[in-house]
Amino acid sequence: MQDLNVPTTTPSLPAQPIAIGALKRLKVLCISEVGWLDNATLLADIQAAGGMSANQYRLPWPPFGELHAGNAAGSSALIEAETADGKLHRVLFDTGWNPAWMERRFAEEGVDRLLEDGAIECLVISHEHFDHFWGIGVTLKHCPAIPIYIPEGFHQEGLDLIKQFGHTGPVITVPAQQPIALFPGCALVQFPMQTLLQVQGENVLYFEIQNKGLAMVTGCGHGGVLNLLEYARRTFTGGERLYAVYGGLHIAPFEDWNADKDRLIEALAAYRIEHFGCNHCTGATAVQKMLAAGLPVVRGSAKHGSKTNLFLGNGDVLELSAEKAA
Numbered sequence: 001m002q003d004l005n006v007p008t009t010t011p012s013l014p015a016q017p018i019a020i021g022a023l024k025r026l027k028v029l030c031i032s033e034v035g036w037l038d039n040a041t042l043l044a045d046i047q048a049a050g051g052m053s054a055n056q057y058r059l060p061w062p063p064f065g066e067l068h069a070g071n072a073a074g075s076s077a078l079i080e081a082e083t084a085d086g087k088l089h090r091v092l093f094d095t096g097w098n099p100a101w102m103e104r105r106f107a108e109e110g111v112d113r114l115l116e117d118g119a120i121e122c123l124v125i126s127h128e129h130f131d132h133f134w135g136i137g138v139t140l141k142h143c144p145a146i147p148i149y150i151p152e153g154f155h156q157e158g159l160d161l162i163k164q165f166g167h168t169g170p171v172i173t174v175p176a177q178q179p180i181a182l183f184p185g186c187a188l189v190q191f192p193m194q195t196l197l198q199v200q201g202e203n204v205l206y207f208e209i210q211n212k213g214l215a216m217v218t219g220c221g222h223g224g225v226l227n228l229l230e231y232a233r234r235t236f237t238g239g240e241r242l243y244a245v246y247g248g249l250h251i252a253p254f255e256d257w258n259a260d261k262d263r264l265i266e267a268l269a270a271y272r273i274e275h276f277g278c279n280h281c282t283g284a285t286a287v288q289k290m291l292a293a294g295l296p297v298v299r300g301s302a303k304h305g306s307k308t309n310l311f312l313g314n315g316d317v318l319e320l321s322a323e324k325a326a
Contacts, residue, residue: 017237021184022210025082025321028217028246030312032096032105033279034073034305035131039254041071046197056130056197057157062098063134072098073305074135075219075248075280078111078120081186081207089183090120092146093205094219096135101305103138105314108304115142122147124188126219126247127195127202128158137165145169151190152176153200174203179235185209187236191223206232210322213241220248220281226267244275246318252283265289277318279311287311 036042045068046052049059060067074096081089092111096102106112114120123146125133139146145168150158152173162171174180174190182188187206194200205217214232221228225245233239251261268276268290276297278287287310290297298312306313 017239018179018187018235019237020179020181020187020206020208021084022208022238023081023083023185023322024086024210025080025319026207026209026215027080027320028277028318029078029080029109030279030300030314030316030318031076031078031109031111032074032101032305032314033248033312034307034314035075035097035280036073037071041068043254045071052196054197055155056128056199057155059130059197061130061134063137063161069098073101073131074098074105075132076102076105076135077217077247078109078114079205079217081183083184084210087183089186090114091182091186091205092120092123092139093217094126094132095123095139097131097133099135099138102135105304106138106142109315112142115139115146118143120146122149122182124149124203124205125151126204127151127222128154128199129195129197129220132219133158134161136162136167140165140167147172149174149180149188149203151201151203153192155198174201176201177231179206189231189235191228191231193223195222204228206236208236208238209243209320212320212322213243214239215244215246215320216242218245218247218249220250220253222250225249225251226264229271242271242273244277244318244320245273246277246312248280249278249282249286251281251286253281255283255285257285257289261286262289265293265295269293269295275318275320277312279313282311284308284310 076096079091179187300313302309304314
């Protein structure tokens with residue numbers, strides 16, 4: 001499988017490192033990391049529709065079609081952060097794909113109630129891919145006014161989909177490489193890139209954990225995980241210590257492998273990150289290679305529909321704090 005991820009610019013760096021504040025605690029709940037159930041079915045559908053360069057809105061999947069709807073699942077996480085003053089902030093990071101799947105996972109983790117109670121401050125869409133965004137209707141069913149952050153480069157079809165499902169709140173477009181402080185200790189950054197199925201731009205979250213260092217949360221890391229880590233190291237105060245990573249690292253989503261990916265694992269090891277909460281499009285093959293290389297991958301429980309305990313899966317949690325990490 002050819003990797004079509006193409007950063008469209010070299011990451012720009014500020015004249016002086018940016019201080020974003022620090023958190024007492026960060027908790028990332030994996031609502032769902034299973035974007036789809038079967039690789040072969042997904043790839044066959046894409047090939048039949050014109051290949052990886054096709055517009056995803058022309059593919060015969062929900063919400064625009066019914067072909068192989070049962071293969072759809074989704075990627076989504078709930079982030080809970082406690083600031084130095086003890087205030088709690090919650091962010092929904094991506095909203096999955098299959099409505100039935102996401103309704104089930106939201107209910108099992110209590111996310112539906114949090115949305116209905118207004119206890120989640122905003123929804124951040126990492127990027128426009130179907131498995132991260134097309135489940136938007138489930139989120140808006142429970143909280144139609146939730147503020148939504150999208151990356152620059154969203155298609156009109158995506159904006160129309162948000163309206164179609166009755167959104168009444170603000171939609172904020174995140175400009176390229178201009179960090180936005182969502183709250184003290186958290187920065188949202190958009191990286192310009194072009195990737196599979198004509199998707200552009202990806203939002204990444206960075207957090208500083210007091211006394212520990214920076215944590216990065218990605219959807220897929222299409223801009224290149226090393227680029228994203230290097231940006232953090234050079235942009236934020238405290239960036240000299242990259243402490244933890246959560247999310248998709250887009251190393252081997254279709255379980256392909258080559259020598260370049262071996263070198264990527266070696267480069268990741270050089271950062272001395274203490275917690276790799278990687279999942280989703282990282283790929284099981286990549287995680288096995290990471291474990292073999294001695295990287296500290298946080299293992300999962302293989303419950304709620306996740307296929308393996310190699311990495312954090314549905315219902316699993318990465319929790320980091322100023323005092324300790326678990």
